[in-house]
Ligand SMILES: Cc1cc2nc3c(=O)[nH]c(=O)nc-3n(C[C@H](O)[C@H](O)[C@H](O)COP(=O)(O)OP(=O)(O)OC[C@H]3O[C@@H](n4cnc5c(N)ncnc54)[C@H](O)[C@@H]3O)c2cc1C
């Protein structure tokens with residue numbers, strides 16, 4: 053491993069200052085992704101600015117409903133929070149489907165959102181990868197691409213985004229709060245991660261020196277039937293082949309009043325299914341409606357040589373999850 057410096061940030065201002073003034077600085081949350089990548093030689097920061105001790109470790113209920121989740125709240129603590137378990141089962145389930153108990157005890161909300169793809173070519177410095185080394189090519193495009201994207205990919209990168217939590221937060225219309233050299237700003241989770249285009253090296257819209265301080269989940273979907281379902285090769289300790297985060301509310305007249313649907317494991321970002329949502333709202337609850345909505349969304353899919361199964365899996369998982377939620381509602 054290359055030598056690197058380490059400083060512990062005392063405040064958010066201190067963290068941003070260190071990031072800007074120290075050579076090749078990176079923020080350090082729980083370290084469960086960044087330190088692994090340093091061991092693999094994929095990341096080589098000059099200095100780690102440890103933000104895990106900042107006083108951003110609380111989940112607070114907002115006056116008008118909704119939650120503010122601090123960036124250093126650990127994934128285990130967030131999944132166990134009474135308001136999350138009560139009002140946002142989709143978020144609790146997504147968190148608990150990720151990694152392992154030990155990893156969730158370390159992983160932070162900010163670090164989870166910024167974890168990097170699990171594409172094996174990205175993690176192997178002997179392989180070509182435009183994300184790790186722009187211009188070197190994409191090993192997965194004509195290589196082993198069973199786990200890769202079926203939506204929104206480009207000739208430059210076909211990787212998927214790995215976070216389960218981000219898929220649930222995108223379905224819940226959550227917003228990320230950031231502070232950086234240019235001041236404070238908010239970005240919807242659904243707009244935070246990018247499609248690869250011709251700049252796959254840039255995973256998100258975060259700017260240099262910006263620190264995630266919190267995530268705000270609005271009241272809008274709270275308390276409604278919601279669920280996270282994840283299809284994977286093993287029942288634990290495995291990333292999603294396809295996942296679905298869904299919120300569904302059906303009125304007494306049998307018509308769908310509120311629908312949120314987001315896919316994970318299929319694109320370079322959580323794939324918010326806006327086409328499907330538009331077809332769901334106002335339609336009668338039932339399998340025909342769910343199937344029509346899922347098929348309309350997935351009509352855009354362009355599978356690679358090894359992953360056509362993902363399109364069928366996504367359709368079935370969405371239809372089944374929506375059906376279960378409607379039954380529960
Ligand atoms: C074996 C294994 C299995 C896993 N399985 C899953 C899974 O099934 N599902 C899943 O979702 N995840 C899974 N993970 C990933 C795990 O969830 C992430 O490693 C973890 O969430 C990252 O959080 P962290 O705090 O440790 O981030 P770190 O490793 O500390 O940081 C990750 C990135 O975020 C940046 N960063 C950290 N905090 C901030 C901040 N506040 N503001 C700005 N930048 C910041 C860092 O600079 C770094 O670039 C798995 C990990 C492992 C090792």
Ligand code: SF4
Nearest residue numbers: 171173181190209210
């Ligand atoms: S899919 Fe993306 S991350 Fe994977 S090798 Fe290609 S460019 Fe790299």
